[in-house]
Amino acid sequence: MSIEDDTTPPGHVLVVGASASGLGTAEALRRKGYPGRITVLGDEPHAPYDRPPLSKQVLSGAWEPDRTALRTADVLSALDAEFVLGDAAVALDVPTRTVRTESGRELTADAVVIATGVRPRMLPGGAELTGVHVLRGLDDALALRGALVPGARLVVVGEGVLGSEIAATARTLGLDVTLTGPLQAPMALQVGPLVSRALAELHLERGVRLRLGNGVAGFTGEHGRVTGVRLTGGETLPADVVVVAIGAVPATEWLADSGLALDNGVVCDSRCRAADGVYAVGDVARFQHERLGRLVRLENRTNATEQAVAVAGALLGENLPYVPVPYFWTDQFDAKLQVHGVIPAGAEAEIVEGDLGARRFVARYSSGGAVTAVLGWNMPKQTRLRRQDVVDALAPAPVHG
Known part of the structure; x- marks a missing residue:
């Protein structure tokens, strides 16, 4: 135009x-x-x-x-x-x-x-220790890549999208990976309990250690290098490398x-x-x-x-509101998840296509009787089609004269 x-x-x-x-x-x-x-x-x-x-x-x-x-x-x-x-x-x-x-x-x-x-959000004490990383920019990614040596012990702090992706990538590279965070399952805040439980099972099957439901109290170190992550419950997770992925x-x-x-x-x-x-x-x-x-x-x-x-x-003078259907995706191991819409806390999830056990499905989320989101796990075409359910729910109510 x-x-x-x-x-x-x-x-x-x-x-x-x-x-x-x-x-x-x-x-x-x-x-x-x-x-x-x-x-x-x-x-x-x-x-x-x-x-x-x-x-x-x-x-x-x-x-x-x-x-x-x-x-x-x-x-x-x-x-x-x-x-x-x-x-x-x-x-x-x-x-x-x-x-x-x-x-x-x-x-x-x-x-x-x-x-x-x-x-990226930081944790106190991390900046003073070699081996503690964040991942936001290209230089961060290259610095972390150089530290991901097969067999090294990596602790990822943060069970959200980024932390879960890093854990999956590092485990694929052959590292000993532990994922920790305050919630009970990977991406619990983003996808709700049904799908986050399935993600937890996937990570465990691939060898990621899950120490979830824990806050982080701090780090341990020797000679300026990180040696572990201290959890609020008292446990210390040994670490050669740490990534802090607790949001931005x-x-x-x-x-x-x-x-x-x-x-x-x-x-x-x-x-x-x-x-x-x-x-x-x-x-x-x-x-x-x-x-x-x-x-x-x-x-x-x-x-x-x-x-x-x-x-x-x-x-340029176009007087139009910006009203997107929120969307994000994540790739972890062989799983590709796509989410259209918003999944509020307490939303009800229903499998509307595919099979949860086979890890190939579409889930529809509702809150207060209205569809708020659809999530697809390795079903991209069907998920795109189901996106219309969210679009329809967001459409303005007709005006009756």
Whole structure:
């Protein structure tokens, strides 16, 4: 769709964050016919790359880092955007839409798009010990990959999506893997008890040790190197390598004095607008979802792409709410899980296709009598078709005259 004749687009758009959502915003602007200036500011020295492969293909060694690049150098050049990389944003002046960077640059634009993503949560004491890792960026993945020596004892702290993926990848590489966390099964918060129990069985069958239902009290170390993870129950898990995967927090510290509303992300309206001329996109954006009737922040690759298109449209005067069906996927061992929608605590799960015991099925989740999500385990086609159940549930009620 091209720009409407009566639309006056901003002359210069500054995207803060050379992420999938940041690049996606720039590309969507060009696809929609935007002729103005685009600047993309990134804190890492790397050109935009894809993050989902980091915990799987890159960590296992199946991919070298260059395969994660979202676009070739030629494609980026054809975008006709200026990329300022390796220089983090440290402040935003909203009235003038000026961003100050770590090196002292001041970049002023007609519109600013915040795409700074999230940063991993840390545990006290981990940063002082060699062998304790997090996994968020490409450099993190390469550092961890170098430590994953077959036979080494790895403890993964955090039983969510990322922790479960890392545990599966490392076990496939031949490490002695223990997964620990406060919940009772892998991904219990994300998929509910029925499927998380099946995931627990899968991990146990493949040799992952599960020490779940435990908090972490700290680390043990010798000569500056980690030797174990202390659980709140008193047990110490021996470790040569530790990965802390206990979730992430929106990267909004640089906006502390901006005057923007910051509450588990940059708070936006249903058009992804945080202030006049300031928008947010991707993991950092907490936007009003008009169909769900509440603020939502989505940490997944699909949202990064879809929301980028919505933000580009908003910049060009399209007055449409962003109302996605949330979606994420995960690959662990030979299991591919896909989730469309939201699975609230206490949702009822029903197998509607396939067989749970065969680990090939589609589960439908309901809460308060309404369908909220569908989950597929190694049934991608059937899951896509069942997604319509979620779409129908989110559709606005008809207006009767």
